Amino acid sequence: MSETPFDADLMITVMSAFLDLPIQPEYRQGVASHLLASHRIAKSFLDLALDDEAEPAPVFTP
């Protein structure tokens, strides 16, 4: 995953509309900090090379 910083505030604006999830102005700073944290934390596993055939953990048994 790229190290390029992303614009969390822009993401909140766009995703709020996409999700039909109104976000109050006073929530934005907290949401942005969690988005930035998730972006930093996710990098470690997103960089793992996995086989195309790798099976996700949950398996539905009909």
Add this chain to the structure above:
Amino acid sequence: MSKTASEIASAVRSGKTTARAQVQEALQRIEELNPALNAFTDVLTTRALQRADNIDLCIAADSDPGPLAGVPFAVKNLFDIEGFPTLAGSKINNAHTPATKDATLIARLEATGAILIGGLNMGEYAYDFTGENRHYGPSRNPHAPNHMSGGSSGGSGTAVASGMVPLSLGSDTNGSIRVPSSLCGLFGLKPTYGRLSRNGTFPFVASLDHLGPMARSTLDLALAYDAMRGHDVEDPAASAKEAPATLPLLNKGLDGLRIKRAGGYFSSGGHAEAFAAVDHVAKHLNALATIEISGAKEARSAAYIITMAEGAALHLDRLRIHHADFDPDVRDRLIAGAMIPGAWVAKAQKCRRVFHTEMMKVFDSCDVILAPATPCFAPKIGQTTIVIDGQELPLRPNMGLFTQPISFIGLPVVSVPVWLPGEKLPIGVQIISAPWREDIALRVSAWLENAGAVSAPIAKVESA
């Protein structure tokens, strides 16, 4: 209550005391201490006394009320309690219709003679490691009331460590039984994922949610676990695998067990006390070898992302309508979670299987792994950051650094309480065993307890 659950049950069963006397003692202690410690959100006086009288009648008639006869217990308030809305630490759920029956685990404990005495405070919707709650106030650490109980099963830790009840139930998605057990100085069991039924509890992250007991002795954990085990068709994640009783094996000792301490990820990223506690336990167990666990950092990261996304999915409609009624710390994390890409979640679930495969190889060469439970002693209430390796980080997510990779793949763990020399606060060590081997983790915990290496004394608390 100074007695453990097993001591109470033994005294009630032998007629040395009555179930009513035990319930009254618990109610008295709750009345004295709860105003200062804030563990309980509901106290079931009438129900508990009626149930106690039934137990006493049963004993008077020479019938067997069960191995937990007369033992008062309490549950994190995400468990359904008949007649009460299931709060899950929230203000929003207070408007829910009252539960029409008890959660499966409550019913199973009561079927063996235990007596439900109340619902316990918790972090909102279980998205918490602190025990703080904006709506109901923090559950406090009985050993130092201006310190955190840990979360999200904070009230479950407070109630047992203060001696209000000898036994409580909590939930653990990423560490929420093990973190408060560590900070409050208790024994806590997070069983294998799928081992204990979650039917009748408010969920958080379905693919990671576990339930389990917290107590002041290993024997009490085993008694409660044995009473609650068994398949439940009402929980789709519940395993149909046979769940043998652990009690008969509890004092089998350490013979044949290969015990190693976790290295790498688990040997840095915490304060000195976290590793001193592992040293202490390892020394007693003569566990000289260290085992590297590759992929733990990635596992923790993947659990973090799954939690954000699944938690957000659960609450998305509530975030649209009731956003102002959430605890702001929880709300902002959930809103951010709603924006996590699906591709990240799918990859995280693939990483879960990869890490599971890695860990199964680790268990080829050992039976028990030792790791810190929390990165530090109980922080002060209101503290929002923690310094780890010289870096100031948000406290809330990082209290679960060491628990999160383990629950990610559902391994059974007993958190054991260590009191380091000269310290006024306890800290926990995780005793981790292979899937479905709760008996092994409990055996090691019991051995440590019998050796005097770990203990859970009742806190000396002054009433408000």
